[in-house]
Amino acid sequence: MEFPEGLKYSKEHEWVLVEGTSATIGITEYAQEELGDIVFVELPEVGEKIVKDDPFGAVESVKAVSDIYAPVSGEVMETNEILPDNPETINDDPYGDGWMVRVELSDIDDLKDLMDADEYAEYVAQQKEDEDDEDEDEEDDEEEDEDEDEEK
Amino acid sequence: MAAVDVALKRTPLHAAHRRAGAKMVEFAGWDMPVQYRGVIEEHLAVRSAAGLFDVSHMGEIEVRGAGALEFCQRLTANDVARLQLFQAQYSFLLNEQGGVIDDVIIYRVKPEAYFICVNASNVDKDFAWLASHAGADVEVDNQSAMYAQLALQGPAAEAILQPLTGQPLDAIKSFQFRFADVAAVRCLVARTGYTGEPGFELYCHGDAAERLWNALMQAGQSHGLVAVGLGARDTLRLEKAYPLYGHELDDSTTPLEAGLEWVVKLTKPSFLGRERLLEQKQQGVTRKLVGLEALEPGIPRGGYGVFKDGAKTGAITSGTKSPSLGKAIALAYVASDQARIDNRLDVEIRGRKIGAKIVSLPFYRR
Numbered sequence: 001m002e003f004p005e006g007l008k009y010s011k012e013h014e015w016v017l018v019e020g021t022s023a024t025i026g027i028t029e030y031a032q033e034e035l036g037d038i039v040f041v042e043l044p045e046v047g048e049k050i051v052k053d054d055p056f057g058a059v060e061s062v063k064a065v066s067d068i069y070a071p072v073s074g075e076v077m078e079t080n081e082i083l084p085d086n087p088e089t090i091n092d093d094p095y096g097d098g099w100m101v102r103v104e105l106s107d108i109d110d111l112k113d114l115m116d117a118d119e120y121a122e123y124v125a126q127q128k129e130d131e132d133d134e135d136e137d138e139e140d141d142e143e144e145d146e147d148e149d150e151e152k
Numbered sequence: 153m154a155a156v157d158v159a160l161k162r163t164p165l166h167a168a169h170r171r172a173g174a175k176m177v178e179f180a181g182w183d184m185p186v187q188y189r190g191v192i193e194e195h196l197a198v199r200s201a202a203g204l205f206d207v208s209h210m211g212e213i214e215v216r217g218a219g220a221l222e223f224c225q226r227l228t229a230n231d232v233a234r235l236q237l238f239q240a241q242y243s244f245l246l247n248e249q250g251g252v253i254d255d256v257i258i259y260r261v262k263p264e265a266y267f268i269c270v271n272a273s274n275v276d277k278d279f280a281w282l283a284s285h286a287g288a289d290v291e292v293d294n295q296s297a298m299y300a301q302l303a304l305q306g307p308a309a310e311a312i313l314q315p316l317t318g319q320p321l322d323a324i325k326s327f328q329f330r331f332a333d334v335a336a337v338r339c340l341v342a343r344t345g346y347t348g349e350p351g352f353e354l355y356c357h358g359d360a361a362e363r364l365w366n367a368l369m370q371a372g373q374s375h376g377l378v379a380v381g382l383g384a385r386d387t388l389r390l391e392k393a394y395p396l397y398g399h400e401l402d403d404s405t406t407p408l409e410a411g412l413e414w415v416v417k418l419t420k421p422s423f424l425g426r427e428r429l430l431e432q433k434q435q436g437v438t439r440k441l442v443g444l445e446a447l448e449p450g451i452p453r454g455g456y457g458v459f460k461d462g463a464k465t466g467a468i469t470s471g472t473k474s475p476s477l478g479k480a481i482a483l484a485y486v487a488s489d490q491a492r493i494d495n496r497l498d499v500e501i502r503g504r505k506i507g508a509k510i511v512s513l514p515f516y517r518r
Contacts, residue, residue, distance in 0.1 A: 036175070036186075036187055036190060036191055036383070037190050037191050037192045037193075039192075039451070039473035040449070040450065040451050040473060040480075042450075042502070058502065060451050060473070061191070062191040062192060062195075062383060062387055062472055062473055062475065063186065063191060063383050063386070063472070064453075065451075065453060084449060
């Protein structure tokens, strides 16, 4: 799995490319993989203000809707116009053509809460490990269940 | 992620799904594959070639004994007396109010035994309901833990299955079945399904499920067979407007409201729910299930409100972007006076209303 250097990452699995006071935002490879086939994207309008940690749009897979949380606050300067007709671009190229919005940062300090590529890679690894632990827990539970069955 | 409180149930194919790289989700208390390579790819493979589904989470309840026919006639809405040996029918268990306890398929497996396939989410409820109504001349047996069920669906299904069995498949017509060996695994082979494609549903002992799965996957390789998860199972059934329990059907919804009157045989002298349904038929239903097609960007989802001229007239039960049609489609209950083809309605999606129109069902026709 890819975690490009030079991007900032949020715990909600968005990436941010900072150029001066402009921030381009998208979702990470991990996020698109978890979502599956993306079939619809809802983005804010140019001129709208997005607020850090609040939903600013949504991505929909065939199966479900997921909110996209703003990793930073700012005013929307541009949205990716190819996404409404080609939402699968996010699956194909999440860090490139699949970008979602570009905002003008309202508070540069917002960036402090974001992770760098190494930190995010570790964060994703931890999330995956938690999933696996869950599975192991289930296996343990199952064995316990079987023991109980034998007692009956 | 939060730890799960209750261990999820696993089908006999659970490990095989994990090895195949399936993404697993919780469904009705089971840890089930939602997709392998992607919902859209799997969906389209079933429409153009074939797909293999593990649906072992479905429950099986056998009703047998001298009173089995009479019992099934009273507890289900379709006419069980019409069933010849090795025939199956779609039916409902109804409560006294005519509400749907479950939608089921009943197989006449012996002259005096009926095998009822029920929804995973309803196994315990159905079994308790059936057992509580059984007299001395009927035995109700919950066999759900014993059976695995695989669904082989798609235009190539028969060509894939035939070389694996000595049973001539052309002798099994729609909603018929036979007991036959498939890849040396004893199966109930039924020409039924939930995709709108030709195909079969195979019930076998749980211990043999992986052998059967592997044999089918291998036989299907040259035919474009792919493993299909619950994600595409849902989009396939929705394109055909087949109801899903808990969405289009529940204990407070009647078959008449769901547009499934054809299943209910009101001419039968007596069955649970009949009086209420006759009354409802006479008075007319107040709401009806309709198909909607979105006219603007957006995907209606279960629970979203449906409006006419600003006033709420109903709610979506299921919705998706149809992989076959490339359009957003949905099923919804709306007030009967709004339920006419081409009627323009609005669906509220996250605070924003989009236009939609009522279309004829099913959404997808071959």
